[in-house]
Amino acid sequence: MSEQQPGGGQDRAADRSAPDPGGEDAQQEPGSAPAKTRWAARGGRVARGALVGLVAGGAGLAVGELVAVATGEASAPVAAAGTWAISITPTWLEQFAIRNFGSNDKTVLLTGVYVTVAVGAAVVGVLARRRLNTASILAAVFGVVGAIAAVTRPAAHTSWLLPSLIAGLAAALVLRWLTILSRKEAEPSAEPSARRRFVLGTLGTAAGALVAGYGGNAWIKKRYNVSDARAKVVLPTPAKVLPEPPASVHPGVRGLGPFFTPTSQFYRVDTALTVPRVDPRDWKLKIHGMVDRPFEITFDELLSYRFEEHDLTLTCVSNPVGGPYVGNARWLGTPLAPLLRRAGVRRGADMILSKSVDGMTIGSPVEAVLDGRQAMLAVAMNGEALPEKHGFPCRMLIPGLYGYVSATKWLTDLNLTTFASSDAYWTPRGYSPQAPVKTASRIDVPKTGATVPAGTVVLAGTAWATHRGLAAVEVQIDNGDWREATLASSDTPDTWRQWSYEWANAPKGSHKVRVRATDGTGAVQTSVVQDVVPNGATGYHTITVTVS
């Protein structure tokens, strides 16, 4: 072993002194060939070490996945590490991810976790060639780190320690075993059987890890699957059935999305790396805190309440000007105000700190729930039980407030408290504790950068000032006068209004088109450009179109 230390430098020098490694010159240099052989051997050892590390790491993750069949999907090592990473992601990076990866942000994060684990495993594997005990301890430490990440998640059980701890131990054991096989195989006097043992051991473990990993994951998906339970939910008949909105809520412009966002296209924003799977039979909602009569209800009890349909546009504080994080749906829910009254909210309680099964907390003003607006606990959207991604079996909705202060998915707990004494998840991360939806408008047709034929150019889009209602939309072409667009019919003040504008005799060339809205109170949308942090972006959506 020790001879490698000084030899290493020589190897490199010899390598550099051979300007044309593939050419005849190499032969002419005395001593060069043995040096190169040594160099190659060393490269081979490093590669084998890295391979052993990767296989050991993979085996560890696979074992972790199997243990997580018992302890739950979110406790598996990669899920736990990823969820922990989300929780410590600084706001600027979260914004960067939302802006650049959109709803792929979770895939990007998982890829990042896998790459980190792979690099760490490879380095530990190389280290193991010389320092097997240190490397084994490091592998186990990886497991301890994962276990700490898991058990510190807000919704964690103590059992969440297990998958990563056992994964770390498994990785350490596999690392020892394969490293010893690999060392034996590398001895000058090694028999062919030594090589066979190493190759078979490595390949066999890798194959086993793949099977166990994918199998374990599939088993988890099956065991915690709630799609059957979801299919069995009998939606309550609404006491207040809404008629379909008139066709005139939608200007028939090609390329403009429908008035109701199809559920499959409804934006999704949350911190849940693994979608919480909540069986309605296990679901409970607890209402407590500053109330006279705390109580708990089951899903069946909830369904026995009075349900109403309500059309509501939901939007995210992280939606940039002109962005896609907004959707409109018909929701079925039970009004939240009677539940609060039943609990008897104590004087001074001004915040509902709601919590989801994965520990997310959202703070909403009590006043917004009690002032007569259609705040509700929803169980269905667009005529179907809530999809798992959108909060099955129950989520909160409060018209007029951004999702992060109102729209708790996988809801399980309502704690009456005060803004002065409690912080919701996003508050220490730089977002305002309270955040009404700002007036916003968007040009959807044509797409920015598009080329359109000269003549009459049809512009269309949507605009919202949730709960205040929307009164007007205007467009501006190349810094000209603001011209009034045609508003489609209004459904409720809580829904967006689509709009269109016929731009007659559009002259050839490149043009800038802007849009702004006026809300139901008569306030014109502000032109001041502001970023999404701390309480929603402002400014006018502007596109460029080429008329040809």
Ligand SMILES: Nc1nc2c(c(=O)[nH]1)N[C@H]1C(S)=C(S)[C@@H](COP(=O)(O)O)O[C@H]1N2
């Ligand atoms: N449990 C939970 N609920 C949540 C969130 C979350 O991260 N976890 N995100 C909120 C945010 S920021 C928004 S904008 C809406 C988005 O709801 P959607 O994904 O159904 O469109 O959900 C809200 N409810």
Ligand SMILES: [Mo]
């Ligand atoms: Mo959001």
